[in-house]
Amino acid sequence: MRVSRPKYWLYHILVGGFAILLLYPVIWLLMSSFKVSEQIFITADALLPDPFIISNYAQGWEGFAGFSFGVFIKNTLVFVAFMLVGHLVSCSLIAFGFARLKFAGKGIWFAVMMFTLMLPYEVVMIPQYIIFSQLGWLNSLKPLVVPAFFGHPFFIFLLVQFIRTIPRDLDEAARIDGCNTFSIYYRIILPLITPALATTAIFTFYWTWDNLLGPVLYLNSPSKYTVSMALNMFLSNETVSSWGAMFAMSILTLVPVFIIFFIFQRYVVEGISTSGIKG
Template sequence: MRNKLKWPVYHILIGGLAIVMLYPILWMIMSSFKESRLVFATARQLIPDPWVWGNYSQGWEGIAGYSFGVFIKNSLVIVIIATIGAVLSSSLVAFGFARNKFVGHGLWFGIMMMTLMLPADVVLVPQYVIYTKLGWLDSIRPIVVPQFFGVPFFIFLMLQFIRTIPQELDEAATIDGCGKFRLYYNIILPLIRPSMATAAIFSFYWRWEDLLGPVLYLNSPAKYTVSMGLKMFLDSESVSNWGPMFAMSVISLVPVMIIFFIFQKQIVEGISTSGLKG
């Protein structure tokens, strides 16, 4: 009797929790069909009355003469370049720490780990000064170039994954004439694909939703990202255009949801897998 009641109760609890977690997204979708003046005036009313379908076309027209498609394109360019740089550089650094002993190995590894605990706000001013002197303002370089020097969290993730790979594979490859880079490219990279996929997905999410970086370094509307485009619908001095903003917020979630549903298996495998399967 107890086992028969266990599954219904379990599914009711999980279903209720799922509804609670998904309600903000559902509210945002419904709000994208409301008039801007009614979004918060009827916040407790989930179903729009009346339905305003024009929010999507109005929002897609964008701001300052640039359509929202321009902002999506800019975000995709930044996300793709930054993700490629972050994943490749982090995997190379992780391989160096995991498979090579060099002078100051422990010191540099400790410094790398300390950066994980360093708040990002601490380095904002020094970074801004450096990029200003380099003449990088109003370009995507301050956002994407640092990603080509490794991301500490990704380095640590891949390092732990590489350590589960038996070093006998390295020794066998070395006997066959593999150098360090060929060992990294032909042996290690294929075996750490789950962790690389996980890093790529996280990098995609972080860069896609990033607002602070673009706000600091991008000044031209033609270079604005999705997050900045959404911010432009808000006006602190007059009436904010809530309806089109929520409509474009829904559109901006589409790439994120597609990436999640396609690669959710890799996310779980990259975080949970330890050792080689045999």
């Protein structure tokens, strides 16, 4: 059915206006990064900076404690890389076991795994800190990345639901061709759950990139700080906060997030919908 032209334009005007409304905080952040720090909140209602300066970016990139902001970006990339490998490997293996293998108490263990999904991080934060402290892992990435190699309940559930849509006939055909259980996982299942794996990778990237609580708990050397910790250091309770530098570096840290989203957004939708095999 053809849509009348007035309705067509009305629809796009409403959607465009709503999009601008949602993007306004980001636009305000971008414009404020070119303002003098002392004027940011005084002229908060004025979107355009006056005067227009770019020194905030140079000041923010200098970092603090003798470390440039590039060091913090590098630390965060290393953190993200370990988390990606850990979640993709462990979650896919565990999900394959729940979806395809038969073992005693599978339903109970799956229910226990889902129960951990409802536990707030604050509940396990102190016990985990005590354990990692006794292991001597403080001030390192180990407390942050090692748990990722033991799975994440949300991603396990997502992958289990996706794997269950794949016909078991493919497994039986693979066994006839001589594949063992691991070969079925590696050669059959993994290629077919690429959208769900991509969704896992994207969400892992997002949650790790802006993770503040974990690094604050376990990292205390400026040379190991992540970008979220570095941004927090621009704020001071004793001296004047460097709002302009913090906003400038916030814009830089948003660039990878937008790039990842626009490149892989179709995988997010396809992965969450758990559409399985088509055709």
